[in-house]
Amino acid sequence: MLKAKKYLKEGLIQLTILLSLIGVRVDLDSYLSGYYSPLIEINLGPSSAYTQTPFHNLRETLDGYSVHPKCPELDHFFASRRLLEEVRTLGSPRFHTSLNAWLVHQVSPTDKTGSGPSSNSSSSSSNIGNGPALQGSEDDREHLPDADQATPEAEHGPCSTGACAFPKEENDVQIKEEEEPAPVTQLAHSSTLEQESLLGGVTSLSDSESHHPPTFDFDQHWNNLLSLSVTDLDGLDSLVEDNDITTAISQDVSLHDAMLTTAGSFGVTSGQGMALGLAALPFASVCNLPGDEPPHNVLSDCLDEAVFDQINQLGLEGLDNMDMQLINHLENVTPQVLEDLDSDSGLSLESSSGGPVSPGVSDMSSSSSSSSSYYEDEGGATGYSSDADALPLKGIADYTSEWSPLDHSESMWHDHSYSSHTFFNQPSVTLLHKGIKEEALSDIEESGLHGQQMSRDELRAQAMYIPFSVLQIVNMPVEEFLEILDGHGFSAEQVTLLRDIRRRGKNKLAAQNCRKRKLDAITGLQEEVERLQAQRNKMMREKQLTAKTMCAVGHQIKQLTRDILARMRDDSGQPLNPERVTLQCGANGRVVVQPLRRPSVSTSSGNKTDKRKKEKKQ
DNA sequence: AAGCCATGTCATCTT
DNA sequence: TAAAGATGACATGGC
Numbered sequence: 001m002l003k004a005k006k007y008l009k010e011g012l013i014q015l016t017i018l019l020s021l022i023g024v025r026v027d028l029d030s031y032l033s034g035y036y037s038p039l040i041e042i043n044l045g046p047s048s049a050y051t052q053t054p055f056h057n058l059r060e061t062l063d064g065y066s067v068h069p070k071c072p073e074l075d076h077f078f079a080s081r082r083l084l085e086e087v088r089t090l091g092s093p094r095f096h097t098s099l100n101a102w103l104v105h106q107v108s109p110t111d112k113t114g115s116g117p118s119s120n121s122s123s124s125s126s127n128i129g130n131g132p133a134l135q136g137s138e139d140d141r142e143h144l145p146d147a148d149q150a151t152p153e154a155e156h157g158p159c160s161t162g163a164c165a166f167p168k169e170e171n172d173v174q175i176k177e178e179e180e181p182a183p184v185t186q187l188a189h190s191s192t193l194e195q196e197s198l199l200g201g202v203t204s205l206s207d208s209e210s211h212h213p214p215t216f217d218f219d220q221h222w223n224n225l226l227s228l229s230v231t232d233l234d235g236l237d238s239l240v241e242d243n244d245i246t247t248a249i250s251q252d253v254s255l256h257d258a259m260l261t262t263a264g265s266f267g268v269t270s271g272q273g274m275a276l277g278l279a280a281l282p283f284a285s286v287c288n289l290p291g292d293e294p295p296h297n298v299l300s301d302c303l304d305e306a307v308f309d310q311i312n313q314l315g316l317e318g319l320d321n322m323d324m325q326l327i328n329h330l331e332n333v334t335p336q337v338l339e340d341l342d343s344d345s346g347l348s349l350e351s352s353s354g355g356p357v358s359p360g361v362s363d364m365s366s367s368s369s370s371s372s373s374y375y376e377d378e379g380g381a382t383g384y385s386s387d388a389d390a391l392p393l394k395g396i397a398d399y400t401s402e403w404s405p406l407d408h409s410e411s412m413w414h415d416h417s418y419s420s421h422t423f424f425n426q427p428s429v430t431l432l433h434k435g436i437k438e439e440a441l442s443d444i445e446e447s448g449l450h451g452q453q454m455s456r457d458e459l460r461a462q463a464m465y466i467p468f469s470v471l472q473i474v475n476m477p478v479e480e481f482l483e484i485l486d487g488h489g490f491s492a493e494q495v496t497l498l499r500d501i502r503r504r505g506k507n508k509l510a511a512q513n514c515r516k517r518k519l520d521a522i523t524g525l526q527e528e529v530e531r532l533q534a535q536r537n538k539m540m541r542e543k544q545l546t547a548k549t550m551c552a553v554g555h556q557i558k559q560l561t562r563d564i565l566a567r568m569r570d571d572s573g574q575p576l577n578p579e580r581v582t583l584q585c586g587a588n589g590r591v592v593v594q595p596l597r598r599p600s601v602s603t604s605s606g607n608k609t610d611k612r613k614k615e616k617k618q
Numbered sequence: 619a620a621g622c623c624a625t626g627t628c629a630t631c632t633t
Numbered sequence: 634t635a636a637a638g639a640t641g642a643c644a645t646g647g648c
Contacts, residue, residue: 478636478637503637506636506637507638507639509638510638510640513638514640515640
């Protein structure tokens with residue numbers, strides 16, 4: 001299990017390497033951590049206010065991914081995703097060269113032919129423009145993006161025609177691919193090529209034929225892999241035994257982001273993208289797929305929905321648990337299932353999304369409903385289920401709405417009103433035709449949902465046959481909401497109820513936000529009071545210290561004055577009386593002896609002071 | 619039983 | 634003008 005975990009971590013590392021190569025530091029740790037934040041506490045600081053930002057608008061640009069709108073790290077999440085999108089659009093060939101070198105290192109020596117890395121070195125030793133200086137060592141070559149630029153590809157790849165738009169690195173990829181018999185490398189290279197095809201738009205290298213010149217070794221190794229049982233993952237460990245990826249590399253990478261990199265275009269030999277890496281091997285071996293699968297193949301869905309969703313759902317900390325789920329998936333993957341998975345429904349991972357604070361990422365599927373991406377915003381990471389996922393229906397096959405009745409995100413809603421499981425396993429009540437609607441509601445009753453605590457609005461909505469959940473009503477954009485009010489033939493009572501539900505829901509959030517701000521303000525004021533008190537105490541201490549210092553200096557001056565006066569004599573040769581005279585330092589620096597003022601003088605001044613005080617009192 | 623606290627809801631005002 | 638947000642006030646339920 002640890003090895004499987006290792007594979008998945010390596011996917012993270014690969015993506016991190018990619019981003020680091022172009023100087024982009026993507027830190028999605030906040031996303032990963034905040035993604036599952038149940039937001040239990042209300043006082044999480046100023047940034048944790050319950051925002052009512054229309055995230056559905058933002059999410060439409062985020063491939064349907066959902067983050068809990070209350071997540072304080074949502075901005076980081078969006079920023080990170082934007083960075084990733086920029087990275088994908090860069091199409092820099094440096095990506096693939098460096099990654100390619102790294103992936104070559106994944107190959108166990110036992111899987112390499114006699115050529116090995118050294119043969120690679122020899123075959124790709126011709127450096128264009130860089131000269132032999134870059135050919136010193138393999139390590140050097142691996143760390144120099146341009147060091148692996150090969151020329152012999154003129155006889156091999158499609159780039160030899162001169163029509164290849166790829167920079168030199170792509171030629172290198174082609175050569176390595178042909179010379180690396182190890183399946184690990186094959187897959188990795190294929191991932192690289194697919195990535196390149198996505199980024200650079202060059203399809204020649206992505207062509208399946210160009211990917212499989214060494215078909216013999218490839219098939220042989222694939223057969224070896226396919227012979228592995230699910231429990232034989234340790235056997236795969238040997239394939240990556242030499243993987244010495246440092247753990248110091250930041251792994252703050254979302255596998256979802258990596259997954260998206262190649263979403264939609266993907267083959268067995270064109271891997272799931274960099275983040276997939278070696279993690280794809282167990283799946284590939286189990287899925288038993290031919291090497292020239294079409295882009296939308298089973299492995300894609302399998303990995304997309306089963307692996308990365310679970311990984312992201314569980315977080316890196318939960319990889320141990322994920323291992324078990326992963327294995328379960330592997331065990332359950334059959335060709336029939338895989339065919340089903342190929343129908344955009346993805347893997348159902350309900351088993352991993354049952355917790356009240358579980359965001360249910362597994363149900364987050366690629367939505368084809370462009371206008372409904374605001375589903376369950378309150379659910380945050382829950383996202384919304386696609387129609388296929390959202391319909392574990394019994395006898396309800398007809399639904400016309402894009403609205404999903406599943407409120408996985410109810411768990412994120414506050415307990416008082418919207419129970420966690422109210423709609424969680426609820427059969428569809430989406431815009432059912434009238435006959436079916438009653439059936440659906442009867443299913444609701446049968447499912448025992450009435451036994452659970454439901455909010456008043458939920459009960460009202462069900463009583464009024466409102467085919468939307470409270471969260472949907474509250475979180476949908478106003479345009480959609482108005483369209484629903486006008487376009488679905490609701491009665492006046494239903495419209496009123498819909499508006500009330502929406503108003504109450506939004507006001508509830510506003511109240512929460514308001515209270516949060518109030519608490520923050522109180523907390524801030526308390527902190528300021530403490531700070532000011534500390535400052536006051538400090539100043540008091542300084543004042544006391546200053547007073548002590550002044551007192552000490554006064555004593556020293558008096559003592560010094562006595563000493564000086566004791567050594568001085570008046571005109572008659574008598575010592576000066578320190579009680580009658582004193583020393584006075586003049587402006588010019590001269591010290592002169594002055595007679596002390598008589599007490600009467602000070603008395604008179606004191607009288608004046610008393611007179612002033614009396615005047616003030618009057 | 620009283621008090622405290624968290625939350626939902628309403629009314630009202632502001633944006 | 635409508636929608637949404639902000640906020641004080643009140644009600645309710647749990648502890």
